[in-house]
Amino acid sequence: MNAKPTEKELEILQVLWQGGPATVRDVNDYLSEKREVGYTTTLKFMQIMHEKGLVTRKKDGKTHIYEPAISEHDAQSSLITDLMDTAFKGSAMRLVMGALGARKSSPQELEKIREYLDSLEGGKK
Amino acid sequence: MNAKPTEKELEILQVLWQGGPATVRDVNDYLSEKREVGYTTTLKFMQIMHEKGLVTRKKDGKTHIYEPAISEHDAQSSLITDLMDTAFKGSAMRLVMGALGARKSSPQELEKIREYLDSLEGGKK
DNA sequence: AATTTATTACGAAATTTTTCGTAGAAAGGT
DNA sequence: ACCTTTCTACGAAAAATTTCGTAATAAATT
Structure with a gap:
């Protein structure tokens, strides 16, 4: 329910939220459109995210198919409350006005x- | 105007915003009330923040007196727009509702x- | 079957952030 | 003047995040 993804982890989660279940290849292809990123870099991230429980995966032949383990809404909530607590004295109102x-x-x-x-x-x- | 402080840098800035100009000793004493933190750790941070332009300082005898170089409002704006762009598709409305x-x-x-x-x-x- | 291609696992390098130790200088007290 | 305390500068260790290279294996192609 609560897990604050890092910046790059968030980027990968967004691909999964938006495009649905995907392989490392899928995600890497997508990310590569916007910036230079090695395949094994993306792979490593998705492995780490699997360890952390940010994504689930199931084997399909040789490859793995990944899915987000947390909803976009939950990730957003986690990021928001973190920012709220660290920079806005825990107040939703202050953050909203900001x-x-x-x-x-x-x-x-x-x-x-x-x-x-x-x-x-x-x-x- | 725009400079996204890290988590620990933000903690120090908050001491300065709240308590006004302060020495490393002042800041470290304050931080130490809440958690274990070495004096030289705080010193190093404030030196780095000085290099980055997050704080200004002036010499007073042997010691330095530090002041924030960015306003709390500007720091908050920077943090908000970053979160807005990375997790809320750049939409203030989405972040607000979240x-x-x-x-x-x-x-x-x-x-x-x-x-x-x-x-x-x-x-x- | 041999070769090429694609995928994973593993380890580690590179980078950024956070933390601290040591040395030296300045100030204050005795 | 000497000793103790306090401060700075510097460097580097520790930890977290990001990136990639290599080797092994499985699948697909020829």
Whole structure:
């Protein structure tokens, strides 16, 4: 439920969240589109992530097929609470205001946030 | 303006933001209340932070007096945009909603967020 | 079957971050 | 003046993260 992936681990998890179960080859091909990265580098990461329990894998012939062991939502929560605790005195409100100020949101997005606030207050008027 | 401090660097910056200009001794005394940390460890960090431009210092007799070179707000912005880009597809809205869901805010805090949203939309009713 | 290709495991190098030890200089007390 | 304490600078060890090379094995191709 809670496991804070490192930066590169997160990159790999995102490929799996987005594209579904994949082999090391799949993931490496994808990553290679954006930056130089050796096959064995990706392999090693996925092996480590397997040890850590960040991904599961099952054997398919010679190769392994990997799947995320944690949801994107759980990983995000873990990263958020960590940042909240280390830089925002544990306050969600402070982090929220910081985020709203750090990068502009569209009116549509702001509206969605309002709706979410409404739902948090239990449908209270 | 933009410099993402590491976890331990952030800890030291927080002492300076909160307590004002301080010596290595001051900072180390403070940190030592919470956890074991050697004096030279803190010293080294503050020297490195000086090299990186995260703090300024001026000589006072034998010792140095350190001050943060970046504001807490700027450091927070830097950390937020980094997290936003690496884990939330660059969307402030996604990060905001994640934060609101990750830890409960009080009704008072939610109200402040609403007020902030109002102000963002240019005082629009 | 022999050769090439693809995959894994293992170990370790490279890098970044964190921690500390030692030496020397400066200051203060006796 | 001497001793003790405090500070800095420097280097390097320790730990965590990231990257890659090599060897072995399994599969596919010829």
